[in-house]
Amino acid sequence: MSIYAAVDLGASNGRVMTVELAGDKLRLDEAHRFANRPVRAGGTLHWDILALYQGVLDGLRKAGPDIVSAGIDSWAVDYGLLDGAGRLLGNPVHYRDERTAGIMERTIAELGAATLYETSGMQFLPFNTIYQLLAEGDRLDAAHTLLMIPDLLTYWLTGSIGAEATNASTTGLYDVRARAWAWELMDRVGIPRRIFPELRPPGSPAGTLRADLELGPIPVTSVASHDTASAVVAVPAANERFAYISSGTWSLVGVELPAPVLTEAGRLANFTNEGGVDGTTRYLRNVMGLWILQECLRVWGGPDLGELLAAAERAPAFGAVIDPDDPSFLPPGDMPARIAAFCARTGQRPPQSRAEVVRCVLESLALAYRRAVRDAARLSGHEVEVIHVVGGGARNELLCRLTASACELPVLAGPVEAAALGNALVQARARGEVGGLAELRELVRRAEPIAVYEPEPASGRWEEAEARAWPAS
Numbered sequence: 001m002s003i004y005a006a007v008d009l010g011a012s013n014g015r016v017m018t019v020e021l022a023g024d025k026l027r028l029d030e031a032h033r034f035a036n037r038p039v040r041a042g043g044t045l046h047w048d049i050l051a052l053y054q055g056v057l058d059g060l061r062k063a064g065p066d067i068v069s070a071g072i073d074s075w076a077v078d079y080g081l082l083d084g085a086g087r088l089l090g091n092p093v094h095y096r097d098e099r100t101a102g103i104m105e106r107t108i109a110e111l112g113a114a115t116l117y118e119t120s121g122m123q124f125l126p127f128n129t130i131y132q133l134l135a136e137g138d139r140l141d142a143a144h145t146l147l148m149i150p151d152l153l154t155y156w157l158t159g160s161i162g163a164e165a166t167n168a169s170t171t172g173l174y175d176v177r178a179r180a181w182a183w184e185l186m187d188r189v190g191i192p193r194r195i196f197p198e199l200r201p202p203g204s205p206a207g208t209l210r211a212d213l214e215l216g217p218i219p220v221t222s223v224a225s226h227d228t229a230s231a232v233v234a235v236p237a238a239n240e241r242f243a244y245i246s247s248g249t250w251s252l253v254g255v256e257l258p259a260p261v262l263t264e265a266g267r268l269a270n271f272t273n274e275g276g277v278d279g280t281t282r283y284l285r286n287v288m289g290l291w292i293l294q295e296c297l298r299v300w301g302g303p304d305l306g307e308l309l310a311a312a313e314r315a316p317a318f319g320a321v322i323d324p325d326d327p328s329f330l331p332p333g334d335m336p337a338r339i340a341a342f343c344a345r346t347g348q349r350p351p352q353s354r355a356e357v358v359r360c361v362l363e364s365l366a367l368a369y370r371r372a373v374r375d376a377a378r379l380s381g382h383e384v385e386v387i388h389v390v391g392g393g394a395r396n397e398l399l400c401r402l403t404a405s406a407c408e409l410p411v412l413a414g415p416v417e418a419a420a421l422g423n424a425l426v427q428a429r430a431r432g433e434v435g436g437l438a439e440l441r442e443l444v445r446r447a448e449p450i451a452v453y454e455p456e457p458a459s460g461r462w463e464e465a466e467a468r469a470w471p472a473s
C-alpha cells in the first residue's frame with residue numbers, strides 16, 4: 001500500500017488530500033483544507049502566496065510521515081518572479097487584477113490573432129501569462145526566473161527549479177505543436193528568454209522536501225500541475241467519446257484529443273488547446289463558472305448555499321438568462337447588479353429575488369455548457385455521448401440536471417476531488433504503480449461514487465433562452 005499527498009490549490013480553496021493506493025483499490029481522504037483569500041494591497045489584487053504555502057506545509061504535516069511522495073497542482077496562468085539569488089520579487093498578482101486592461105488587444109493589433117493562435121493554440125483571455133508579463137514593464141529587468149504557482153511552491157519545498165509542461169501550456173508562450181517554449185514569440189513581444197526554466201513533462205521528479213521543513217526526506221513529483229490537467233486525468237470515462245466539465249470557480253468545458261486543433265474556426269470560437277498527460281490535448285473553452293455564484297454569495301453576506309439552491313429549484317424556470325462569459329463578470333464585484341445590467345441591455349426582466357438570481361446563473365451556465373460542448377464536438381470532429389462533470393460543481397444537483405437537459409446528453413457527476421485524484425495518480429504512475437490513462441480512469445471509476453442525470457425530453461425552451469442571452473449568434 002502507498003499513500004500519496006496531493007496538494008490541489010483552486011481559486012477559492014486549497015486542500016491537501018491523501019490518496020491510498022493498494023493494488024486496484026483507491027481511497028481518498030482530506031488531510032487539510034484552507035480558504036484561498038486574495039488580498040488587494042496598494043490597488044493591486046494579489047494571491048496571498050505565503051498563506052497558501054503555509055496551508056501546503058500544514059497539510060503535508062497532517063498527511064503524516066507515511067506518504068511516499070507529494071505533488072502540487074493549482075490554477076493556471078499566474079506566476080512568481082525570482083531574482084538571481086532565488087528570492088521572490090514581489091507578491092504574485094491575481095489574474096483578475098486589472099493591470100492587463102487593453103494589453104491583449106494591443107498585442108493582437110501588433111502581431112495578429114492568427115500568429116498568436118497558430119503558435120500557442122491558446123484561447124484569448126486578457127489574463128493569459130503573456131499579457132501579464134507584458135504588463136510588468138521594466139520590472140521584468142530584475143527577473144532571473146519565472147515560476148508558475150505550483151512550480152514556485154515546489155521550489156520552496158525542495159529547491160528544485162523547473163517548468164511543468166501542462167501549466168506552461170497555459171502561458172501563451174508555449175508552442176503547442178512542438179511542445180517547447182515559443183522562443184521566437186517571446187522575442188517578438190519582447191519577453192526575455194532567460195526567465196523560462198527548462199520544461200518538465202508531468203510525472204518528472206522535482207527533488208525531496210528540504211531538511212529544514214522537518215517533514216522527512218519525502219520525494220516531490222512534478223505532477224500535471226495545471227489543476228484542469230489533473231482533473232481531466234481523473235475523469236472516470238469508460239471510452240474516449242466523452243466531453244468533460246471541470247466545474248469549480250471556472251467551468252472548463254471540452255474534449256480530450258490526441259493532438260491540437262489549430263483552425264481558424266476554433267480560434268474564432270475562442271477554443272484553447274492545453275497540454276495534458278501522454279501528449280493529449282484539452283480542447284476546451286473557459287466558461288466563467290461558479291465564480292458568478294460565489295460572488296453573489298459574497299455580496300449577500302454569505303447565506304447558506306444549500307438553502308439557496310433549494311429555493312432556486314422552486315423558482316420559475318426560463319426567466320432571464322445571461323452570457324456568463326460577458327467580460328463584465330470577470331472582475332470581483334456586485335454580480336447581482338451586473339446580471340441586472342446585462343438583462344437591461346438584452347431587453348429581459350432582471351431576476352427579482354435571490355432564488356431567481358441563482359436560477360438565472362445556473363440556467364445560463366447550462367446554456368454556456370451546451371454551446372461549448374456542441375462547439376467542441378463540431379470543431380474537433382470528436383464524438384460525444386456523455387458529459388462528465390468533475391470538481392465542486394458536481395455536488396450541485398440542480399446544475400447537473402439543467403446541464404443534462406440543456407445539452408441533451410446524460411451527465412455523470414463526480415468525482416468532486418478529481419484534481420487531487422489526478423495529481424496522486426500521476427505520482428503513482430511515476431513510481432511505476434499504475435499504467436496508462438485508461439487504467440487510471442478505471443481505478444477512479446471503481447472507487448468514486450458517480451451520480452447519473454438523464455436529460456429531459458427536448459422542448460425547444462433552451463433554444464429560445466439561448467437566443468435571449470446570445471442575440472447575435
Ligand code: ADP
Nearest residue numbers: 010011012013247248249290391392393395396
Ligand atoms: P476551485 O478548485 O476552483 O476552488 P472547487 O472545485 O472547490 O473550486 O468548487 C467550488 C464550488 O463548488 C463552489 O463555488 C460551489 O459552487 C460548489 N460546491 C461546493 N460544495 C457544494 C455543495 N455542497 N453543493 C453545491 N455546490 C457546491
Ligand code: LRH
Nearest residue numbers: 075076077227228250286
Ligand atoms: C481553473 C483554471 C483554468 C484556468 C484558470 C485561470 O482553476 O486553472 O483552467 O483557465 O484557472
